[in-house]
Structure formats: structure tokens, C-alpha cells
Amino acid sequence: MSYQNPGEMNFLPPYSSPVLLDCCSTMAISPAIQEWHVQGRAIGHLGPNQRQIGLAILLDGISYENAGQRAGCNIGTVESRYNRAREKLVTELSPPQ
Template structure:
């Protein structure tokens, strides 16, 4: 196994480049940003999902949507919530962002090009909604204790709680742009090119941000 400082970017089978993250660090990142808990059907997001699912069923029956659009859209909700959570640091705001994203996706469904990345398209909608909301609020929501994770994710096992708190603190000290790039590439597995499309910057910038975030976390956590 290569040591952490010797890991290199390598192409996957599709020719896209991903960043290797040291094994223990990658595992800890996925513990911090797990697949979020199931949506409560009685919550505002649950109500939106129910209505949207019914509308999508009708559209699918009438062949108004590309094949599998409905299943793919609903199936990506956990990843949308996880990405929203990494941006907002607040569970309620994250769910609001996911609602916004789903409704915008339905409103602009004709703009989605079959054969392209649905997750990248949805992430872009979500990110734009987040940025517009932040411009109105003019400041970020603090989360010094990592409490936002408790709003959406399943509680960690007791034997992991200490190292997760260390990771929470280290992630909180990352520059927001570096944290977002790391989230998209290392946790959600987007190729650099797709992450760059979501963020709206060159893929080289994404590589640089991921590398800096990885190095900072590795230094702080000794991973």
C-alpha cells in the first residue's frame, strides 16, 4: 500500500480522474457524511416528495419524461440531503434546499439532457439555491459542535464518537471552497470534471482544492 504522501491521481475506467484519499481519512469522511436517515413522510420534505412522486408517476405513464427519470430523481434525495448538509451546516435549511432543488428540477425538467449526469445537474441547482440564499443572509451558519449532522444522519456508534468529533472540528476549519470540493469528489465520488461543472470553475481548480483539503485534514488528524 502506498503511503499517504505518495498517492497520486489516477484515471478510472471512464477516463475521468479522481483523487485518492488516504484509506482511513476516506472512511472517516464517510462516517461524518453518512447516507442520511430516511425522510419522515410527515415532514415538509416528506410532503413534497409525496406530491412530486405522484406527479412523476403521472408524467411517466404519459411518457412525458425520459426513462427512469422519476426513479433516479427520487433515488438521489439522500445524496442531495448530504450535499445540502455539507453546505448549510443546518438540518432544517438542508431539507429546505432539497425541496427547492426537487421543485426546480420538476419546473425545468425540459432542460435536462438525457444521457448527461443527473446528479451533477441537481447538485448545480442545489448549489445555486444555496448561494442565492446566502447572499440574502450575508453570513454563514456556524456549527462549532458539529450539531448539524445530528439533524439528518443516524447517530454514530459510541466507539466512533471521539474521532468523529475530531474530524468535525477539522472539517469546520477548512475553507468552505476546499470543503465543498472534497465533499463532491471524495465523498460523493464525482469526477473532477463533473465537480467543476457543479462549482463553476476549471477542473484544475477542483483538483487543487481537494488536494489542499486532503493535506490539511491529513496533517491535523494524522491520517
């Protein structure tokens, strides 16, 4: 264990890129975990109908027809919800200008 200053312990592992600290501990959060949190937060900002359709198509890989059967709506509604979900995710995950 190395010390930065006398009496101060350095608990962070060496990372080549900047990292954030977990708010509840001294554990470093890797850039990959940071990205996962950002994506999860963006998905959480979707409305429930958009999230249901978006996750069914993107993560489960099911067809629009099957997504519509799961959600109890027609294919046109699935297409609309999916497009709105995709647009919102692109906007939220794009870097600020």
C-alpha cells in the same frame, strides 16, 4: 444500578476503552463518536471552496469534472482545491509528534 460511593450513582455504562462525557449530560461518548467529532471539526476547518470540492469528491464520489461544474470552476482549480483540502485534513487528523 451500582453505586461507587454511598450517595453517588454511577450512570455510565461499562466501556473497555476510555470515553469522554458529553458536556451537556452524563452520557458517555464512545470512541467511534469521538472520532466522528474530530473528523467533523477537521472538515469544518477547511475553507468553503476546499470543503465543497473535498466533500463532493470524497463523500459524493463524483469526478473532478462534475465537481468543477458544481463549483463553477475548471478541473485545474478542482485539483488544486482538492489537494489543499486533503493535505490540511491529513495534517489535522495526524497524531501530534
